[in-house]
Amino acid sequence: MLSIRSLTATKLVVRSCSFYYSSSIASAAAVEAERTIREGPRNDWTRQQIDSIYHSPLLDLLFHGAQVHRYAHNFREVQQCTLLSIKTGGCSEDCSYCPQSSRYHTGLKPHKLMTKDAVMQAAKQAKEAGSTRFCMGAAWRDTVGRKTNFNQILEYVKEIRDMGMEVCCTLGMLEKQQALELKKAGLTAYNHNLDTSKEYYPNVITTRTYDERLETLQHVREAGINVCSGGIIGLGEAVEDRVGLLHTLATLPTHPESVPINALVAVKGTPLQDQKPVEIWEMIRMIATARIVMPKSMVRLSAGRVRFSMPEQALCFLAGANSIFTGEKLLTTPNNDYDADQVMFKILGLIPKAPSFSEEEAENCDEAVSTSVVLLNGKGKALIPMLQLFLHDTEELETNSDKRDEQRRVMQTIDQS
Numbered sequence: 001m002l003s004i005r006s007l008t009a010t011k012l013v014v015r016s017c018s019f020y021y022s023s024s025i026a027s028a029a030a031v032e033a034e035r036t037i038r039e040g041p042r043n044d045w046t047r048q049q050i051d052s053i054y055h056s057p058l059l060d061l062l063f064h065g066a067q068v069h070r071y072a073h074n075f076r077e078v079q080q081c082t083l084l085s086i087k088t089g090g091c092s093e094d095c096s097y098c099p100q101s102s103r104y105h106t107g108l109k110p111h112k113l114m115t116k117d118a119v120m121q122a123a124k125q126a127k128e129a130g131s132t133r134f135c136m137g138a139a140w141r142d143t144v145g146r147k148t149n150f151n152q153i154l155e156y157v158k159e160i161r162d163m164g165m166e167v168c169c170t171l172g173m174l175e176k177q178q179a180l181e182l183k184k185a186g187l188t189a190y191n192h193n194l195d196t197s198k199e200y201y202p203n204v205i206t207t208r209t210y211d212e213r214l215e216t217l218q219h220v221r222e223a224g225i226n227v228c229s230g231g232i233i234g235l236g237e238a239v240e241d242r243v244g245l246l247h248t249l250a251t252l253p254t255h256p257e258s259v260p261i262n263a264l265v266a267v268k269g270t271p272l273q274d275q276k277p278v279e280i281w282e283m284i285r286m287i288a289t290a291r292i293v294m295p296k297s298m299v300r301l302s303a304g305r306v307r308f309s310m311p312e313q314a315l316c317f318l319a320g321a322n323s324i325f326t327g328e329k330l331l332t333t334p335n336n337d338y339d340a341d342q343v344m345f346k347i348l349g350l351i352p353k354a355p356s357f358s359e360e361e362a363e364n365c366d367e368a369v370s371t372s373v374v375l376l377n378g379k380g381k382a383l384i385p386m387l388q389l390f391l392h393d394t395e396e397l398e399t400n401s402d403k404r405d406e407q408r409r410v411m412q413t414i415d416q417s
Contacts, residue, residue, distance in 0.1 A: 028052030033064035033292050037071045041296050045250045051243045054289045058281060062319050065288025069320040072295040078345070079133065079298055079323035079353040081168070082126035086156070087113045087138035087149070093207040095195075096271040097235060097264055100139040106269035113138070113149050116156060123160045129338040131326060132355045134160050135168035135191065141208065142173035150178065154185040161186035166355050168228060173208065173216045179223035188356070189226035189258060192216045197244030200237045217252070226257040230300065233286060234264030234278040242286060250293040258323065259297045261286050263304025278304060280312040284319045291320025298323040310344050317348065 032053050036042075053061065069075055089110030091100045099106040114122075123134045136156060143150050153169065160167045169182065170191035182190065195201065198210045220227050231245045249256060263278035283301070290299050300323035301316050308316070326341045345351070 027056035027060045027064075029056035029061040029064040029288070029292065033068050036068050036292055036295050041255055041294065043251050043253065043255065045247060045293055047243060047247045050247050050250065050289065050293055051240070053292055054239070054243050054246075054285055058284065061288045062284060062315065065291045065320040066318050068292050068295050069318075069322070073322055074353075075322075076349060076351050077322060077353040078317065078350045079300075080131045080326050080341070081133040081135055081300070081323065082122075082129075082131040083135040083137060083325050084114075084119070084122050084126075085111075085139070086119055086136045086153070087111065087140065089139055091139040091141065093141050093205065095205050095207075097204065097232060097267075099267040099270055101270075104269050104271070106267055113152060116152065116159075119156050120159060123163060123165065127163060127165055129326070130342065130352055131165070132353065133166040133168055133188065135170065135325075137170045137191075138172070140172040142175075143171050143178055144175070150181075154181060157182065157185040157187050161188075164355065170228075173212055174219050176219045176222070179219040179225060183223045183225050187225055189228045190216075190220040191228040191258075191260070192220065193230050193232070193260065193262075194245060194248060195231050196235055196237050197241035198248065199244060200235070200241040203237075204235055214248075217256075221254060227252075227254070228258035228260065229256045230258075230260035230262065230290075230302070232262040232264055232303070233282055234266075234275055234304075235272060236275060243289075246286070246290055246293060249290075255294045255297050257297060258300055259290050259294060260300040260302040260323075261290060261321070262302040263307070265303050277307060280308055280315065283308070284315055287316050287321050288319040300324065310347065313344065314348055317350070322353070 028049070032049060056064075066075070085100075089100045089102070089108045091098070091102060093101055094103050095101060098104075099108050102110075119136070126134050136153065138149075138153070140146065150171075153171070157167050157169065166188040167186060168189040168191055169187060173192075174182075174190065179190070192213055194210070194213055195204055201210045217227055217229055229249060231242075231249075233242055249259060261283065263283060264272060264275055266273050266275045266277075283304075287299055287301070290297070299321050301313065301321040302325055305313065305324065324341065326338055
């Protein structure tokens, strides 16, 4: 059994090694993570700084992403969101990754705006399954000339908010007045992804400019709605385009409250149908870099998650992801279902994040974490949140008797199993 004394000695060795390492060949991830923890969020990042973070040695980047994550968030909390396509297909745009474009033959059947009853039923099911945010997506270029449908969506927003859920919409480009109306209805967040870098963007979409996307984000921000904006990797872009995307997001006047990181789901019939799947290491680099440069944002492990194993997803959470979409579909593509995610939460020792407006949120943050034990397959083999165990500050253990006792109990559990 590993004693507290040996843990302390080990950490002293690690600290001495860290001092030597930081004084000689400290990675950009180490330097910038330390600065982020010391100074907090900033929006004066240079592209070169972000590029250097992204290219740090992978394990170093992972570690320092985790450090910043623990500084800014309860590392066990993960936000659960559900995304529903309330109006599917028939979109006039030419986004080369999207099966909902009317320009491509993907076999997707278009559907008009869902009825209020159908949307409310879906929201109710999502809440019962554990989601705290309900997102509604409509395959439109914009909301201009859609007054009747837009007014219906305002009603959906009001009723879902009354259910005690956060509400998000992604409806294409927004005008200022429409953003204000959504805010009045109770909208929590508006999603409008930038997709990729400004330089690579014309290779992906030609029917909407990058600046138009930024303008929508500005309208959302000025209306007092939280901004949800991220991108997709695996579009054929170069690494510098991924860095460029993060640079644009991290240098906005205010960082997006949510940053979805999507891995392309290649759909047959779209121009990107033959793209190679994104490797887990690419996701980890994006997530950890996003966490360091936008420490307070919710970094969402989004589309493509269904392809990653539970251990791979665990690495993403360690790197700084703290939000997921849960449910069988993300708009029109496959996703992890609720039951699978609940199993993952139990095994990894994760807890659902409460809605941002809930009084229970602070209570969730104060829950003890180091004694969470899951018995697997009835064999008595204990799996605990090891991140808490090995990332505890040694000095805190030395001065806090309660935490020392807690640590001993956890160690005894491991030894007995």
